[in-house]
Amino acid sequence: MGMGNVRKYSALIAVLAIVAMVVTGCGSTATTGGTSAGKTVTVTIGIGAPLTDGAVALGKGMVRGTNLAVKQANATKEIKDLGIVLQTVEGDDKGDPTTGGNVATQFVSNPSLVGVMGTLNSGVTRVAVKIYKQGNIVQVSPANTAVDLTQMGNENYFRVCTVDSVQGPFAADYAFKDAGKKAAFVVDDSTVYGVGLADEWAKQFEKDGGKVTGREKTGDKDTDFKALVTKIKSTNPDLVYYGGIYNSGALLSKQVKEGGLAVPVMSGDGSFDPEWIKLAGAEAAEGDMASNVGLPIDLMPKGQDFMAAYTAEFPGEVPAAYDAYSYDAANVIIKAIIVAAKDLGADKVTSTEGKKAIIAAVGKTNFEGVTGKVTFDSKGDTLNKTITVYAVKSGKWVPVSK
């Protein structure tokens, strides 16, 4: 490279440097000037959920639960006095880890976003949580049940639901002891969630003395189970266990019965939705079982109040599996935002310092939520470990376990 070139390049670099200084300079004056007393600060909570693909019914319920919590919080005097306006932004992860990573990157680059309520799928969180950690964004999941998510050293990650090592064995005990099932064929949908849950369930079912007649994998978007059903039938089980989400599980249930095998299908929280009954058809779904974290909403400590507010806000909608958990998870973040705003001032909430304060405050969460007492252990797992088993009776999910 000749001298002329060097001169040309250094001129270019100098110009770029000046431009950069002007840009950043403008930026900082705007920040210092913009938050004088009397003005409000907008603070955003991201919602990471499947909204167009995957378990859409559960994802849309998560959005409703979160929006309800945010709307109620915005109406409180505490938030108004702090000069904060809360808002939510939806990120559609389609239940897919790669898309979930893109959503996370988008959320982190949003300057007013301080926390994420989500995700539904454990496999999505596995990717997204690291990106949130780099951005100092707190993530509170209402629904991730894969055991290892809190064992990976992510201090920004919390969840208000209990895990598969509690849910799986509870459901297996119910199937063996209460429902009297002795031989089960176990199927999973090859996702982090489905495999984990099916493994935990099968381990406990065998420990109880039950027999696992076979184990198979399917894809989480599969609709064709005809060949699998023929195989299941040849092993003569009295129960089929499915680790996965309702949209494939319900079709498995339908095809099991159409294939001439009159045994119920049992599944986990991802299948606990009215959509299961719609997709399988009430006749085929009759007797199917699903475990879900927590108590039925009407037995939850503040379930009545929640339902009253919920039906007023969303007339005609019925809460899916995680609406109440999403409401609590959103409140965890909102309460932490309030703590940080009181300590540092509202205009500092969206700074790095504020985001770190929010993570610390979430760790100290302690309040009575809709789903029960909301507190976390040192790893970010909830201390509320209730599970309920439901069965389809006359076309409705009805709690059957004590």
Place this chain on the structure above:
Amino acid sequence: MNFTLSYLLEQTINGITLGGLYALVALGYTMVYGILLMINFAHSELFMAGGYVGLGVLKLLADPAIAKGGLSFLAPMQAFFNSGTAGFVALIAVTFLISAIVVGLMGVFIERFAYRPLRHAPRLAPLISAIGVSIFLQNAALLWISSKQLPYSRADGTSFVPAKTAFTVFGVSVSTMQIMIIVTSLLLLAFLDTFVSKTRIGKAMRATSQDREAAGLMGVNINSVIALAFFIGPALGAVAGVFNGMYYGSVKFNMGFIPGIKSFTAAVIGGIGNLRGAMLGGFLLGIIESLASGFISNAYRDVIAFIVLILVLVFRPGGLLGEAVAEKV
């Protein structure tokens, strides 16, 4: 698990049923390729559209909840379609006819506006246009219909085609649905084969496929031949889409993707551009998948299906029945 003869038979019947669906969709890919040397990526979305149109027609004609929801003039018609064998047969026939015609016209429309303007453009242009149409149709279904997976049944959850056993052979029960799929697909395949090999229009299609310009010079109306191929292919795809919904129980806006890839694979295995090859490839792929799932592992069904594809391409690069349009000089 005991692998008996009846188990093998039952898995084979599962495979033939699945293969019939693949073959119907594969014909659409192979016809367009045979004539235009273009892969119609939007074909899988026309399969999806067939599923939705079929569900709409079934609901209008036989779901009492629709009649109660304001469209009460449908009630007497629904009473007929919901009564007895005659009503059932009429319901199925009308559903397939309407779905095939609507989706067939969609195919013609897509060809007219998305592919024909690009016919003399470089080969990649219509291919990209096809991908665009595919994305458009998927998103249209997502935004205009529903992002949810919809059950293929009446509002009260009962199926339009009751899950009944048609007959039992060697201890294997074959369902009405399976008989319907196998018989319909074989009939349609035989009809198409005769149509293309015996009729004047069929001859025109074959001529166009061999040499478009020469056929045009000999007085064949190229545009109408191509439009016809774009009617028949999607119409057969629509039949498969309706069957897919009835047999497996749901429709979704992105349901076409996987069957589309599999059917395209079937067309390649049989020799793309060759109608009989597409049928052979479809049935072969269906049976292989079903047996792989039944005797090895459900997790490996696709792996094994694609290993077969690779083996076929290694030993017979043109597919099992070769390529029909290899005579260009």
